[in-house]
Amino acid sequence: xxxxxxxxxxxxxxxxxxxxxxxxxxxxxxxxxxxxxxxxxxxxxxxxxxxxxxxxxxxxxxxxxxxxxxxxxxxxxxxxxxxxxxxxxxxxxxxxxxxxxxxxxxxxxxxxxxxxxxxxxxxxxxxxxxxxxxxxxxxxxxxxxxxxxxxxxxxxxxxxxxxxxxxxxxxxxxxxxxxxxxxxxxxxxxxxxxxxxxxxxxxxxxxxxxxxxxxxxxxxxxxxxxxxxxx
Numbered sequence: 263x264x265x266x267x268x269x270x271x272x273x274x275x276x277x278x279x280x281x282x283x284x285x286x287x288x289x290x291x292x293x294x295x296x297x298x299x300x301x302x303x304x305x306x307x308x309x310x311x312x313x314x315x316x317x318x319x320x321x322x323x324x325x326x327x328x329x330x331x332x333x334x335x336x337x338x339x340x341x342x343x344x345x346x347x348x349x350x351x352x353x354x355x356x357x358x359x360x361x362x363x364x365x366x367x368x369x370x371x372x373x374x375x376x377x378x379x380x381x382x383x384x385x386x387x388x389x390x391x392x393x394x395x396x397x398x399x400x401x402x403x404x405x406x407x408x409x410x411x412x413x414x415x416x417x418x419x420x421x422x423x424x425x426x427x428x429x430x431x432x433x434x435x436x437x438x439x440x441x442x443x444x445x446x447x448x449x450x451x452x453x454x455x456x457x458x459x460x461x462x463x464x465x466x467x468x469x470x471x472x473x474x475x476x477x478x479x480x481x482x483x484x485x486x487x488x489x490x491x492x493x
Contacts, residue, residue, distance in 0.1 A: 318373040324373040324390075332371055335427035335436065354436070365405035372424050377414070377488045379403050380444035380470075388465050388480035389454045392416050395488040409490065417489040419454035419475065426473045434473040445485055446470045453484045 318327035333351035355370040362368060367376045382403035383394045398414040400407050427436040433446035452469035458464040458477035466477045467484055476493055 263273050263324070274307065301457075302456055332424070335429040338431050358438075359440055360437045362407070362427070364407040365400070365403060366407050367440050373491055374417075374421060374424070374489050375491045376441070377403055377424075378440065378442055379404075381443045381485060382443070382488075385483040385485055387483055391484070391486045392455065394486055396490050403488075414439040414488040414490045416453060416455040419456040419468065419486065421489055421492065422468040422487070424453060425470070426468070428473055431472050433470045434453050435470065436484060448472065451476075451484045452487050 281315050292364075321327060330352040331350075333349055333354060334345055335354070336346045337349060338346045349421065356440075358370055360368040360370060361378065362375075367378045369376065370373075375399075383391070386394060389477075395414050395416040397411045398409070399405070399411045400409045401476070424433045428434060429439065432448075433444060435441070435446075448471045450471065453471050454466045454468060456466045458466055464477045465479055465480050466475060468475050
């Protein structure tokens with residue numbers, strides 16, 4: 263995974279280096295500048311990226327090579343050395359969400375992009391929920407982001423849980439979140455794309471009201487909250 267990310271980063275850096283060639287002015291006198299940029303990229307790869315790749319290949323369990331688990335959001339202790347007392351985990355960014363003013367919201371902790379309208383599709387079966395997300399495109403659901411069918415998807419259960427603030431209830435979301443029209447009532451659930459095994463006719467859901475996560479039959483109807491992005 264790290265190697266793939268490194269190759270993608272390197273390719274992006276090369277693209278940024280050669281983009282000026284498309285300028286008429288640079289075509290006349292920009293070749294030396296581009297060569298210098300490519301040399302700088304090579305130096306960055308040699309000095310920073312490749313050593314990091316080698317280090318994490320040899321020691322994948324080293325802290326700088328692992329992905330931390332975010333804090334839960336719980337800050338009140340209810341027992342000795344419990345979650346509220348220790349508050350372990352990766353700290354949340356000071357501004358948890360960014361309203362992109364185009365019908366989408368970016369979670370600055372995970373990088374995931376969520377539909378701002380949290381109940382655009384109402385309640386549907388699991389199969390219908392998959393289809394609704396897979397075919398979602400701007401300008402549906404208040405979108406103005408230029409997204410096309412295939413950009414959006416039904417979130418997996420971990421992605422849904424990543425939204426939760428376990429220090430809150432009704433809904434269990436970080437205070438000041440920018441989402442609208444959410445149906446956050448006890449007993450109302452949001453589908454995940456994750457099948458519940460060994461019963462593959464069931465799927466996991468998350469109750470945003472209080473964070474309860476459970477599973478039941480895919481023929482039932484539940485709420486839908488599309489997401490895009492992620493690794």
